[in-house]
Amino acid sequence: MPSRTASQSQTIATDLVLPSETNPLNNLFGGELLARMDKTASISARRHSKRIVVTASVNHVAFNRAIPLGSVVMIEAKVSRAFTSSMEVYMDVWVEDRESGECVKANEAIYTFVAVNETGHPVKVPELIPETELEKQRFDAALRRKQLSLVLAGKMKPSEATELKALFV
C-alpha cells in the first residue's frame, strides 16, 4: 500500500455563518462548528485512506475566538498521522476579514477517524509522510494524543500508555 503525504489529504471547506446557525450573542453555535469540522475532517481521512471512514473520537477542540454572524469561515483539515486503521486529522479554522481579506485563526481541532469495510470492520490505511515542519510536529505528537484518547475512552490502561508516562517520568 503506497504511502501518502499529508498535503494529499488537505481539505478546505469555506462557508458563511447564517442566522439559523448562531447563538443568542449572534456568534456561530459551537455544535454547528463541530458538525462542519466533522464533515471536513471525514473528507480528509477519506482522501488519505480511499475508504469509508467513521468518526472514532473528537480528541480536542478549542473555541478560542467567537465567529460572528455573516463571517466567511474556512476549515482546513489534513491527516496528521495514520496508524493501523485510524487516522488523526488536525484542523485549523480561519475567519476571513471582509475588507482586507486577511484570514485570522479562530479555532483548532483534532478528530480521529477509522477506515472501515462495508460491514464496519476496521481496515488498514496507508502510512502518512509529513513534509513541512508543522506537519512533522503534529505527526510526532499524535501517538501521545492517541494514547490519551484511548485512556480517556477506557480502551487503554494508563500503565500501558508509554508515551504519556514519558511526559511525567
Ligand SMILES: CC(C)(COP(=O)(O)OP(=O)(O)OC[C@H]1O[C@@H](n2cnc3c(N)ncnc32)[C@H](O)[C@@H]1OP(=O)(O)O)[C@@H](O)C(=O)NCCC(=O)NCCS
Ligand atoms: C470506531 C470503531 C470502528 C472502532 O472499532 P473497534 O472495534 O473499537 O476497533 P479497534 O479496537 O480495532 O480500533 C480500531 C482503531 O480505532 C482506534 N480507536 C478506537 N477508539 C478510539 C478512540 N476513542 N480514540 C482514538 N482511537 C480510537 C484504535 O486505537 C484502533 O486504531 P489502530 O487500528 O490505528 O491502532 C467502532 O467503535 C465504531 O464503529 N464506532 C462508531 C463510529 C460512528 O458511528 N461514528 C459516528 C458517531 S455518531
